[in-house]
Amino acid sequence: MKLLRFVRSNHPLAYFQNKYLSTTIKLCNESLDVSTPQNQISIVLKKFLPSHIRNFSVIAHVDHGKSTFSDRLLEIAGLIANDPEKPQYLDKLDVERERGITVKAQTASLIFNRGEKDYLLNLIDTPGHVDFSFEVYRSLPICQGAILLVDATKGVQAQTIAHFNEALLGDVNLIPVINKIDVKEANVAQVEEQLVNLFSFDREEIYKISAKTGEGCNAVIDAIINKIPPPESDNDKPLKGFYFDSWSNRVHGIISLVAILDGKVKVGDEIRSLSGKKSYTVREIGIFHPEETKTDVLYAGQVGYLSACVRDDADAKIGDAFVLQSTFDTLKDKDQSELTTMINNLPKIPKPKPMVFAGIFPAEASQSKELKSALNKLVLNDSSVEIETDSSPAFGLGWRLGFLGLLHMDVFSQRLEDEYDSATVITAPSVSYKVTIKGNKNIKQYGKETITVKNPMHLPPENIIAKFEEPWIIGTILTPNKFLGTINALCLSRRGEQLDSSYVDQERILLKYKMPLNEVILDFNDRLKVITSGYASFDYEEAGYQEGNIVKVEFLLNGKLIEELTSLVHKGKSYEYAKAVCKKLKDNLPPQLFKVAIQGAIGKKIIARETMDALKKDVTAKLYGGDVTRAQKLLARQKEGKARLRMIGDIQVERNTFIKILQT
Structure with missing residues (x-):
């Protein structure tokens, strides 16, 4: 008997059900001949034809309540309990819960009954910060609709406009929703006016809700079912799936998040991506309900995860499609134009364009191999990061990474430490x-x-x-x-x-x-x-x-070039920049027994200088009187020694000094 056992949210065992959901749920794909007790719900994925499926995203400016709204939908669907003390359910990363922001899009499959019909709603909760906009861009192509959420206390913000334009370009149906109407500072009428003036929404189609209390959320669910079109998918066509996210698992290899565009995929199928080099056998598939929940089949229009023990990310690239190996062989034997047409008709995920670049190096040179492995795994999960090898005389072997912004760089570095225990040094960010x-x-x-x-x-x-x-x-x-x-x-x-x-x-x-x-x-x-x-x-x-008018600003210690501090700066701000870095060097360099000249230069021209005085021993301490010339003689001898030491002295700049200078 294939039965989904689920404890309702008001049951005393709800907490344990939520915590161990992935180990207690079994989805069935065939009809059930047994009666189901009232405290159990059976799900037959086969009955959800494309006409009863809705794929949608929640998009908004940062801190407008996307994750709270997503949690409320999960609660209404009976998947989680209402517990204000718990963190946002779909903010699963440590960095998300520490910072209170969403940095990674998350998926959940929800079931709602309307008019004696069950509907499968595939929700994608997306980040709001501009640095993580690629998460929105890769999610929208597989959605037919989106909830445009706006804070009633803050109104339309810059990222709201950016998300609206992206959804418009992707021909995604938008449902405007004003959130936080329960807050004392809410100005619903003004925000409604902004939505009408900026985006030409009709007042009647704007929904007002409180994601915190749940007020108005059921009306939005009705709108999702009634206003967002179903996916244009067909169960009777050959399998065609689409990769739109992935992550690494030590045992199972690459696990992919997929949307089934046509046909169905089941455990045991031999599949191959259109741009891949080899075929793989499907080992496990499932949906997020809301945790990873195994099933045997995914049908047209549905969204879930797929594991086929893929080790090479080229065989499961985000934005690529997969088909049955038999279908691939048939297409290959035919005219190549049919395969080209299939590729051209796939949903389009725009290629991310890194804006900020920084070098990343292991904190200890011996950890280079471990850092490389961690980077490859994390870049698989965050494909907006560009990576290439790099090296430095001070730090040794490393990598040059491209990010969408400074916050993106900061979060990526923290994820390396949190998820892979990799201590790193990241150099000063620059642009290309x-x-x-x-x-x-x-x-x-x-x-x-x-x-x-x-x-x-x-x-x-x-x-x-x-x-x-x-x-x-x-x-x-x-x-x-x-x-x-x-x-x-x-x-x-x-x-x-x-x-x-x-x-x-x-x-x-x-x-x-x-x-x-x-x-x-x-x-x-x-x-x-x-x-x-x-x-x-x-x-x-x-x-x-x-x-x-860009110039290269270099820094020297007693005439010796420090390559790691070389920067490209606009000439109009080069003097100010060089002066600031020279001062940081003076404050952070360890004391030396000789005088150190710290210089900033453009070519051969010195544009900034700081001097660090030498540490001196009190050579006159042993004198207890006598002629003043004795003290003068000792001081002169010390001065000569300092001059000789400066000529042959080598300034050792420690790794920690670079870190302090580059990261301030």
């Missing part, structure tokens, strides 16, 4: 530059006329550079209009150019600026929050490259 080289011989040496430089130490010699280009972004700022003057001053100080401004309502204004990415990545958002008391929100998108 494009350099045009002159001279046929030089172009031949570098392989092409224009190269991309992600590491300042790999910059070609200055005398062969014809042009420097730096990345620019278009920033969107949504703010109360009383802060317009201070925001304009901040953007102009970062070499920004105002493109547009428009009023959202009587109190708030939408600003667009074009700015160099290098001026934004470090502390722009923090400064914006400070000068607007936290009321402004910021989002940005890339705007290509633009020629800039």
Whole structure:
């Protein structure tokens, strides 16, 4: 008897059921001939035809209540108990619960009964921060609808607009929902006006809810069923599945999150991805209900996980499709155009474009192998990270990683430590530059006329550079209009150019600026929050490259170059930057027995200097009187010794010193 045993949320055993759900649930895929007691629910996945399936995401600006709303849907579906003391259920990572933000999209399959019909709702809870926008972009292509959630106390924010535009491009049906209507500071009428003015929603289609109390949530569930179209899938067609997420398991290899576009997949099937090199036998499949729950078959339109002991990530790439091996053989024997058409008709996941680059090295050189393994596993789960090998005289073998932003870099580093116990050193973040080289011989040496430089130490010699280009972004700022003057001053100080401004309502204004990415990545958002008391929100998108006056700033200790501190900086800010780093070096270098000259230079020109005095022994301490010339003679001899020591002395810069300088 294949039966799903589930204790209802108000039962005393609900806590234990929730905690050990994955080990107590068994989904059945065939009809049941037995009667089901009242405290048990049976699920027959086969009965959920595509017409009774809804795939949707929850999208919103950060901290607008997405995870709370998702938890409330799980509670209404009877999958979890209502416990305000517990953390958000779908925020499963340690870093998410520590920081109170969502950084990884999570999936859950819910079942609701409406009009004597059961519906399978596949929910994807997505992050709200711009640094994790790829999680939204890879989730929307498999969804037919999305909940656009807006905080009733804060209104439409910059990331709300970005998510709306992405959903519009993907032809995703949107259901506008105003959340937190129970909060005292809520201004529902004003937020409703913003949704109408900015996005042209009808007032009648805007739902008002409190995800915290559950008020209005059932009406949103009805809207999901009635307004979001079912997936255009067919059980009778040959199997075609789609990979849209993956993670690594030490025993089972790569486990993939899949959407079944057509047909069905069952345990024992031999499958192959369209761009893969070999076939695999399906070992385990299931759905998230809300934990990993084994089943035997997944049908068209359904979303679940799949394990086939895949070890090579090229055979289960995100954005690729898989079919039965027999189907692949048939397509291969036919005209290649049919296979090409199938690939072209797949949902499109945009390729992430890293904006910030940093070197990552093991805290101990002996841990290089372990760090490489941890990086490969984590990059599999976070495919928006770009990785390539790198090396440093101070840190040894390492990797150069590309991230979508500083928070993304910070969270990635913390996940390495939390999930893989890998202690790392991450160098100062930088952006990529494009350099045009002159001279046929030089172009031949570098392989092409224009190269991309992600590491300042790999910059070609200055005398062969014809042009420097730096990345620019278009920033969107949504703010109360009383802060317009201070925001304009901040953007102009970062070499920004105002493109547009428009009023959202009587109190708030939408600003667009074009700015160099290098001026934004470090502390722009923090400064914006400070000068607007936290009321402004910021989002940005890339705007290509633009020629800039960029210089390479190098740092020397007693004339010896310290490569790890080399940076590419706009010439107008190079003096200020060099002075700040020289001061940090002076404050963090260990004391030396000789004087140390700390210099910042552009080429051969010194633009900043700090001097660290030598440690001195009191050579006159043994004198107890006599002529003053005795003391002068001892001091002169000490001075000569310090001069000789400076000529032959080697300054050992410890790893911890680099960490303090690079990470401040």
